[in-house]
Amino acid sequence: MRLVFVLSLALALAPGSALAQRSGTKAPNVQALLKEGKRLYDAGKYKEAADALKQAHEAQPHPQLMYNIAVALEYAGEPREAMTWYRQYVTSNSEDTNPTLLKNSNRAIDRLRVQLDREDQAQATADADRKRLEGEADAARQQAEEEQLAARRAEEDSSRQRQAEFDRAMKSYQRQRIGAFAVGGVAVLGVGAGVLFGMQARDAREQFDSASTLEDKETFSDSTKSKALLADIGFGVGLAGAITAIILYPKEGPPTQGEVRVTLAPRGVGAGMEVHF
Numbered sequence: 559m560r561l562v563f564v565l566s567l568a569l570a571l572a573p574g575s576a577l578a579q580r581s582g583t584k585a586p587n588v589q590a591l592l593k594e595g596k597r598l599y600d601a602g603k604y605k606e607a608a609d610a611l612k613q614a615h616e617a618q619p620h621p622q623l624m625y626n627i628a629v630a631l632e633y634a635g636e637p638r639e640a641m642t643w644y645r646q647y648v649t650s651n652s653e654d655t656n657p658t659l660l661k662n663s664n665r666a667i668d669r670l671r672v673q674l675d676r677e678d679q680a681q682a683t684a685d686a687d688r689k690r691l692e693g694e695a696d697a698a699r700q701q702a703e704e705e706q707l708a709a710r711r712a713e714e715d716s717s718r719q720r721q722a723e724f725d726r727a728m729k730s731y732q733r734q735r736i737g738a739f740a741v742g743g744v745a746v747l748g749v750g751a752g753v754l755f756g757m758q759a760r761d762a763r764e765q766f767d768s769a770s771t772l773e774d775k776e777t778f779s780d781s782t783k784s785k786a787l788l789a790d791i792g793f794g795v796g797l798a799g800a801i802t803a804i805i806l807y808p809k810e811g812p813p814t815q816g817e818v819r820v821t822l823a824p825r826g827v828g829a830g831m832e833v834h835f
Contacts (some may be wrong), residue, residue, distance in 0.1 A: 565664040588618045595626070604634035620654045625659050632666065637677075727813040738807035745799025752792030759785035 590612035598607035608630035615623040628643035644663045648656070759782050766778035 585673055588614050591617070595630070599630055599633075604635070605631045608636075613797060621647055621650045621654045622656070622659070624650065625656075625663060628663070628666070632670070635807055637670045637673055641667055644670070664761070724813060731808055731812050734806055734808045738803045741799050741806060742803035743799075745796045745803055748792045748795030748797075748799055750796075752789045752793070752794075755785045755789035755792055 591610050595607045595610035595614065598604075598610060608627050611627045611630060615627065624643050624647040628640045628647060631640035631643060635639075644667050648660060648663050648667070682735055762778050762782035762785055766775055766782055769775045769778055
């Protein structure tokens, strides 16, 4: 589509321009603006051509300038503004309007309206898709945050459980040590008592051997027997306590985080595994 440059040098000398000269104001060179607009249009600089033609139209309004501006804007990729200028040309009701250009303008308005409707529909679809994607992204982000929160809570619960298991294992270890030491103490006392009564039984036997009367011998004999019996009991308690302390004392050191231990269950039940994290 070519620009319709129907304006001639006479346009620059139109009454509006002459009036500006008589009033002493400096009128823009309309003819120069028209030539510049055509040059820019032929060079494919449609937006710049429309700007030059707008300046010419402001200096000297003319219906054909409206049409030329609309054509340049349409080629510049400005359909909305182009349709506005086409409509101005169609509704100008001037004797200078061209029937062919009016027909072309109406066709352009219809064409641009379809184009704009299509663009508006595409934009609406794009906006709907963008909102849908944003909604999906927000939902995914919220789900990820909820999953992270659930994972943190599960980790905290697991950590508390591991700590509780570790505390129970440590308490069990400490109880076994205390029980072993207590029984060991009883064993020491039993051995001490056995030694003490054994020494007393030996002294009583020496006194029995040195006794000269039957009554004294019977007395020291009974004392020797009773002391010997107490010594035997003491040594028996000491031995039993020592064996018990050895059994009760933990065979391994205190539990640590992440340790796995195998423990023996009571006879006939089986074996168990003790895990500490």
